[in-house]
Amino acid sequence: MAVLEGAVRAEADAIVARYPKGRERSAIMPLLYLVQSIDGWITRDGLRDVAELLGLTTAEVEAVATFYTMYRLRPTGTHLVNICTNLACKLRGAQDVVDAAHAAAGMDHGQEISEDGLLTLHEEECLGVCDFAPAVQIDFMNHDHVTPERMRELIASLRRGEVPTPARGPAVGSFKAASRVLAGLEAEEAAS
């Protein structure tokens, strides 16, 4: 195995053990997050490793990985910035926030990753924080009531190497770190 090896293999086995015996396939989703936490996106090697671990074909694992938008299928920035543009956020000015983010990051609309590899910007569907619209997530942690000005500050902060403190909960250091939390690992450390 190229990704799920060494100490990571033990973590992968622990993930599989969360599910009932004979139902190991249920571990695909957290295992894909584990791959993403190491490689920064869902690599071919990662797909093969998950398949091998679960006794599935790579195609079966890829079918799952390609269905869900939180698995990144291409190289992704150190930080993933998600901007909700669904109705509740749109009504409170989300489009201006999107435009501000692209301008501040120096990225064209549709450009997936900044030249320096630091940022990926993504227009997002409803993030479930309509009460604090417009909503932005940096590495899946929330920033509330984000104005264009605040968006520019958030991007500037990331550019300085500082992860801004989210509205609730601790700062999560990167997209890889968030993927590790999503794999259900290090939950306690991150929460404390």
Place this chain on the structure above:
Amino acid sequence: VTLGFEPRLTRNWDDPSVIGLDGYLAKDGYAGLRAALAMTPADIVETVKASGLRGRGGAGFPTGMKWGFVPMDTGKPTYVVVNFDESEPGTCNNRELVEREPHRLLEGTAISALAIGCTTAFIYIRGEYLWQSLVLQRALDEAYANGYLGEDVAGSGTRLDIVLHRGAGAYICGEETALLNSLEGLRGQPRLRPPFPAVEGLYASPTVINNVETLMNVPDILVRGSDWFRELGTEKSPGTKMVTVSGKVERPGNYEIALGTPFRVVLEELAGGVLDGRALKAWTPGGSSTPILTADHVDVGIDYESLAAAGSMLGTAAIMVLDETDCVVDCAARMVEFYAHESCGKCTPCREGSWWATRVLNRIEDGLGRPEDVPLMTEMGTNLLFKAFCALADGTASVINATLAHFPDEYEAHVRLGACPLRVAHAEVPV
């Protein structure tokens, strides 16, 4: 904030300590679980049935009846699956309920597990709720460490494990059979019913799937009784309901109301009225999938029956408010774009219809609509409604059909003017 009644689901929201086990126990936490442990599964089901509690996730199915459908003698394990994939646009009450009081969800889950003889339950939380997954995991760890979960639940000799499973960004997984497929490690596409999940759900075993808010109502029902539960709400919609108010209001937020409370009261007294004193134009009563209503419907009660009678649905009680400066076509285009993005691709009417509808709606909004585009939208709405495997396409159809029904002149004006009349009229108004 509640209006004229003792808060139920939100009664501890002013106490940040209830995020932890000690704080929750100090507020009589897990008293419902202790009550349930002294009852037979059949008695738990009967009590919940008598309360009239209905599912809060959208469909409104009676919860006790759902539990009663689960056969416990098939030789297979039974499963409880908590649907915490809260993804309906405009909806975020489950998020706040769990953020503030995670143990109440674990307690409600444990009670439902007792009711159907389940020893392994799953909570399916949407992936974007990263902080909430940390809150829940910490609560789970506390509950295990203190004997409320695990080998010996509260000294009863009963075993219960709860596994937290994180989704990965797919609205369709809120549909319960798609959720089950996702939990089994498959693409999140809906399953054919029958068999219903109560008979063959997770791992082809009898399964109950409940919404977060539904389960968080259950502990109090066991402690205080079904008659107490019925003291608020209406006869057919008993209890309280969390509503999320967002969009053009002064105070967006999650509020607990007695079912049956008129929308006018929610808008004016809880949400502080329409933003900047503008006039109300339209509102979704239960998320973007529920047919939009207008200023003519302000006195409709927020409950299952009243909203159905008004031609819409309670759904998730996610109220998104549009004011007089908002364009209905523009909003419809954005809502339909969501369904195009989230269609799982299984059924042609949904996959193709939502994509084409988005294009035509954007064309109309951008002033490029042709006279035949408005009847074309009517035809598309008809071809989408009840034509697909699950209700996702019906959500698409609802947006199209309801906006056309209530605002036909606005559609026509776009085509006639070759521009969005709202953009023309309110170009000077910053939104």
